[in-house]
Amino acid sequence: MLGRLLLAVMLSTFVCLAAIFLTEARGGSARLTPGTLLVASDRLGDPNFAESVVLIIRRDDDGGTLGLVLNRPADVTLAKAFPQLHATSDPVYEGGPVAPDAVQALLRSSSKPEDAEQVMGNIYSVAHKARLEKSIASRLPAADFRVYLGYAGWGPGQLENEIRQGAWSTASGAKYVFDGEPNSLWQRLNRDSQSQVARGCGAVAWPALALVNKFAPRARAIRAASTRCAAHRPL
Numbered sequence: 001m002l003g004r005l006l007l008a009v010m011l012s013t014f015v016c017l018a019a020i021f022l023t024e025a026r027g028g029s030a031r032l033t034p035g036t037l038l039v040a041s042d043r044l045g046d047p048n049f050a051e052s053v054v055l056i057i058r059r060d061d062d063g064g065t066l067g068l069v070l071n072r073p074a075d076v077t078l079a080k081a082f083p084q085l086h087a088t089s090d091p092v093y094e095g096g097p098v099a100p101d102a103v104q105a106l107l108r109s110s111s112k113p114e115d116a117e118q119v120m121g122n123i124y125s126v127a128h129k130a131r132l133e134k135s136i137a138s139r140l141p142a143a144d145f146r147v148y149l150g151y152a153g154w155g156p157g158q159l160e161n162e163i164r165q166g167a168w169s170t171a172s173g174a175k176y177v178f179d180g181e182p183n184s185l186w187q188r189l190n191r192d193s194q195s196q197v198a199r200g201c202g203a204v205a206w207p208a209l210a211l212v213n214k215f216a217p218r219a220r221a222i223r224a225a226s227t228r229c230a231a232h233r234p235l
Contacts, residue, residue: 032065032159034058035120037173039189044167048097051186054152055106055173057125058117063156068095068106068125068148070177071185078136078147085137093182095148102151105132106177108144123177143178 038054054067072094078087095104104127112118113135115128126132135145154162162168171189179185 031170032056032059034118035123035173037070037171037176037189038067038159038168039171039186041167041169042190043165044162046167049152051190053176053185053189054096055119055177057106057119060156063160065154065159067152068104069093069152070179071182073182074149081147082133082136085133086139087136088139088142090142090146093146093148095150096152098151098153100150103127103132103147103149104151105135105145105147107135107140108178121174123174143180146178 034056036056038052038056040049040052040054044050049069051071052069053071054069056065056067058066060066070093073091074094076092077089078085078092079089081087081092094100095102104125106119107113107116107124107126108122109116109124110122113124113126113131115131116124116126118124126135132147136147159168163170171192176185176189
């Protein structure tokens, strides 16, 4: 009996892990909307995205995806990159490996700015030159405005395939877009993702372990009684 219960624990844990993996892989594409975060897994082999956190800012009708890497501040400041605009000393961010000279920004605003595209809620992407320059010259705080060079891009179905292969997990992005500690953002989100998996498995495994603890003494007692009976059985 005890052996069967232990086998049940092992099987339940395996099923739990498989279910979580399949949910992430199959359900990922359904959540790939602007505002979704992509958190690179340890298994992601592309050095362009190692330990990266990407905010999806656009999804095309054909399934193409555009995003910005949130956690790679560059050594260049806005003041150095745009000296004619009297900008702040906040860093420019490396938005991704595609078109590294392309400039765009993320802006938090209570109303939709002209020539901006809504990502989610009160967060907008800005790529129009005049609007970019005006925002930079306004010296907005880093908690509301960040500039990115380059972007991340995937063709139709490409990102979905990478998610199925376990290269990315997804999360809600609202509170992390203007995170105050971008250099540790990936570590924190990756830790949260692993904790969710552990909690999910625990929800299945611990009841099974409790069952083992409940019946293990009874199983041992039955086995001991059987042994004693066998020892005293007449020949």
